[in-house]
Amino acid sequence: AATVLAVPLSTPAIAQQNPKINWRLTSSFPKSLDTIYGGADDIAKHVAAATDGNFTIQPFAGGEIVPGLQAADAVSAGTVEMCHTCSYYFVGKDPTFAIGTAIPFGMNARLTNSWFYQGNGNTLMNEFYAKHQIYGMPAGNTGAQMGGWFRKEINTVDDFKGVKMRIAGIAGKVLEKLGAVPQQIAGGDIYPALEKGTIDAAEWVGPYDDHKLGFYKVAKYYYYPAFWEGGPTIHAFINLDKWNSLPKHYQSALTDACAFANTNMMAKYDLKNPMAIKQIVSQGTTLRPFSQDILEACYTAAMDVYKGISATNADFKKVYDDQVAFKKEGYLWMQLSEYTFDTFMMIQQRNGKI
Amino acid sequence: AATVLAVPLSTPAIAQQNPKINWRLTSSFPKSLDTIYGGADDIAKHVAAATDGNFTIQPFAGGEIVPGLQAADAVSAGTVEMCHTCSYYFVGKDPTFAIGTAIPFGMNARLTNSWFYQGNGNTLMNEFYAKHQIYGMPAGNTGAQMGGWFRKEINTVDDFKGVKMRIAGIAGKVLEKLGAVPQQIAGGDIYPALEKGTIDAAEWVGPYDDHKLGFYKVAKYYYYPAFWEGGPTIHAFINLDKWNSLPKHYQSALTDACAFANTNMMAKYDLKNPMAIKQIVSQGTTLRPFSQDILEACYTAAMDVYKGISATNADFKKVYDDQVAFKKEGYLWMQLSEYTFDTFMMIQQRNGKI
Known part of the structure; x- marks a missing residue:
């Protein structure tokens, strides 16, 4: 009941x-x-x-x-x-x-x-x-992204001067300090802009997405890494x-x-990225790392940008400072086992031993 | 209604x-x-x-x-x-x-x-x-683990000869090929065995867990990486x-x-690992990477072990072969943006620039 x-x-x-x-x-x-x-x-x-x-x-x-x-x-x-x-x-x-x-x-x-x-x-x-x-x-x-597609080689810091590049936000401000001209362009409009030469370079994501958008057809050099998107x-x-x-x-x-x-x-x-990077390279793209000099110049420029924003924006400063403290510890730790293991495995890969 | x-x-x-x-x-x-x-x-x-x-x-x-x-x-x-x-x-x-x-x-x-x-x-x-x-x-x-605690230095492949090490499973079989004597010991029993010298070396996890178990008190050298646990x-x-x-x-x-x-x-x-590794080092532990020679000898030994198991175990062979094919592609891709970005950040960390 x-x-x-x-x-x-x-x-x-x-x-x-x-x-x-x-x-x-x-x-x-x-x-x-x-x-x-x-x-x-x-x-x-x-x-x-x-x-x-x-x-x-x-x-x-x-x-x-x-x-x-x-x-x-x-x-x-x-x-x-x-x-x-x-x-x-x-x-x-x-x-x-x-x-x-x-x-x-x-x-x-x-x-x-x-x-x-x-x-x-x-x-x-x-x-x-x-x-x-x-x-x-x-x-x-997405993991560390690629540094993007360039119609000409970027060998030195000076080579960035006058380069019109599709790159947004804080990364744009960093490259601006090196003389590049950052452009904000929506994803779907990048290809025609690069094809016509309205821009000289563009970053998007990485091999799989970039291949879909066909950038390899209109820019020869594919640089890495996107230091702005680790x-x-x-x-x-x-x-x-x-x-x-x-x-x-x-x-x-x-x-x-x-x-x-x-x-x-x-x-x-x-x-998906490994298959895509192989396709991209087989279609004639040249892969290039940014030089250590370029990365260091950009690092210095980035620190300047953060100093500037932190001086006037308390919210940014609070979150940024916390992340920097975390990052410092994290990259100390990751360079031991993690980095040594990966390095060894990459050497095996390069030597065709996997 | x-x-x-x-x-x-x-x-x-x-x-x-x-x-x-x-x-x-x-x-x-x-x-x-x-x-x-x-x-x-x-x-x-x-x-x-x-x-x-x-x-x-x-x-x-x-x-x-x-x-x-x-x-x-x-x-x-x-x-x-x-x-x-x-x-x-x-x-x-x-x-x-x-x-x-x-x-x-x-x-x-x-x-x-x-x-x-x-x-x-x-x-x-x-x-x-x-x-x-x-x-x-x-x-x-857990991420890539540490290679473990050794009471004596392991500088060459020969130094593994006769080393009684707490290490289990397939990794034990690999080190056995180099002359080490693998031991299966439950977590809680490792410390006393290492202290008494019943064993010469032991691997567990990484800094945070290893520090809790106190291994730094009874073995001086802390090697990396655990190539058996990437x-x-x-x-x-x-x-x-x-x-x-x-x-x-x-x-x-x-x-x-x-x-x-x-x-x-x-x-x-x-x-937690970054804080722990700093504590461990401050308490007198010596950090050491396994040499390239040691890693290569172990790699060769591991390939032998896999060949042996694959010859008699179809389930193992099927899964192993699939993972190897995947790994080969993965480590091709990761050595571009991912590795270059991390390397640069680690250099900044080492130079005190983060």
Whole structure:
């Protein structure tokens, strides 16, 4: 009898356990880039699966709801509940956004994750994001990107003088100090600009994505590394009120789905980039490392830029100083076992012994 | 009226949405190692949080239910639903288990993840694990480990002759080819064995865990890298029938919790190892890299071992060959942007410029 009586009483509570919630996510990326756009799909699928289909997130490609570079604005305003984007696209509002993705001479993907998950990264960035009505979580990483496509060789620091290069944000400011002319151009417009010679150089991501966009057809030299993107994070940005109003277990499901997307995107790049770099080279591209002199000149220029921003922006200074302290320790540690192991394995690879 | 009628009909379905399920997890590690044991806590907390407390997993330290090195047996037999362990602890049953964690001259943590999540790693290993009634998922990584503690210097290949070293599995077989005498000793027994001189050397994990166990007090030289553990995975092993009987959304919640644990453990090591290595060095330990000659001799010995096992074990050969093909591509790609960026940052770190 007690069991029978309990049914009508417990029904509302049980029914609310997994309430139906439908969100929209605007991505900053086109669907054709399955790697970086794929992160949004991962989030949506994993959240739906973990909540038995009750919490659904519908991803839209960049431009379908709002343009890719306005994704964070749409989240702040509550036009959409969330987006999948690069925090550094929004440096125009505040340079502190840049640290959420990557800054020149920042950290590799692994240290970036460590800073976010176990260091102060997520806490500090979310203190800052909250001022923009945003809650952010890492939800993808590309690994160290390539330095980009150049129509002429860049052998010395002076060779950067007058080079019109598609490169955004803080990295643009660094190259500007060397005499380059940074240009902000949306992904889809880079190829024609490079083809026509409106620009002399462009950076995008890495072999797999770059090959899709066909840059190897219009620029001969492919430089590495992108010292401005050692391990850039792709973020899930969620409207802060929407985040706070989610049931706790949906917050958890979304948190874990983002952790999965974060690891899975890096895994996908590491599977796909090797094949792509071989294709690119077989199609006639010349691979070149930036010289040590160039990297050092850019390092000095970057330190100047950080000093300048830190002098006038307390939020930036707070997060930047924390990340620098973390990075110093991280790169001490990684040069022991990690670096020695990788170096040895790379030598075996080069010698055809794997 | 339709709505009212629907209530009693739908009640059983809704009540089953989040059924109460309680599992036990046996860890292979002691609670004192918060890094590696912590992965089990992460899994349990995240699964409970994502299922609103309805799917609970209670973790037990190694030895509480079964000894740490019998964790997989307890899962196969269904004594516990799952465990958190190293697949390579079970090489005695079949050397194929070793590939699930790490094998000498395998891959770093990032390529390991890529092989599992996007390559054929999870598929191939689970084909194999199924023969032992196990479903496995990566749920932690330590990064490249240290090569271990030696009471005397190891300058040449010959110096390994007669060295009694605590080192298990396939790595032991490799060092045996150089004349070392591998010993299998449980974690808690290493310190007294090294102190008494019953053994001359021992490998464990890395600075943070090794410092806790106090090895720096009884061996002067700390070598790197552990070429046998470039990025070892810690696994969640689940009894296959128990896995198959889980509601799909609980399978998803558990999958994502393991992905979180995987990234979070690596993040924790990268936060804690730098502080620990500085403490260890300040207490008088001498850090030494294994020489290139030693690494090359071990590499040759390892290839011999793999050839031998592959000749008689089809499961091993299938998984090993797949991983080698993946590794060859991965280390081609990683030596471009990734390696150049890290090298430059490490130089800055060494020069005190970070």
